[in-house]
Amino acid sequence: MSTPRPLLFLDIDGVLCLSKPYGGHALKTQPPGIWDLLFARHAVDVLNLVMREHAPQVVITSSWLSFLEHGAFDKVFRKTGLSLVADGLHPAWEAPQNANETRCQAIDRWFQEYGWPGEPYVILDDLESGTGLKRSYHDSRGRVVFCDEGVGLSVENWLQISLCLDTVPAPRDGFSKP
Secondary structure, three states: OOOOOOEEEEOOEOOOEOOHHHOHHHHHOOOOOHHHHOOOHHHHHHHHHHHHHHOOEEEEOOHHHHOOOHHHHHHHHHHOOOHHHHHOEEEEEEOOOOOOOOHHHHHHHHHHHHOOOOOOEEEEEEOOOOOOOOOOHHHHOOOEEEEEOOOEOOHHHHHHHHHHHHOOOOOOOOOOOO
């Protein structure tokens, strides 16, 4: 029996996009050269390394879900050097937060609907927008990589990400589909 393809839950702001003037909601207007400035180059490089080494399926957890559809994410990823992410989007590619719901609750809800026991996974987020993730079940199992403010995804995060995507987590009642 083969191990399922790993999952990568991806936030954008604070992980890839570090420049507040060009982050998240500023995408509604596109200044010249936006695609060269939007995502931190080092964060793109690390995420591409993760994609090449582990080929995870990607689920978007970002607030960007409130104004971008699947096709728009595909274009953004391709224009910013993240074609591997665009190609790796999970068929159930989004885990949006409902009103009054934490990021952690949105991810748990996604797992309830689409997950299966034993899939390796990692959650890439930051402390500001990763509501509910600190001290959560995922965090206590080392499955959350919190990117440093102003730094985003970095090579220092590589080992933890790699370990998460190579290791099948222990089952948890009520977490995965029966």
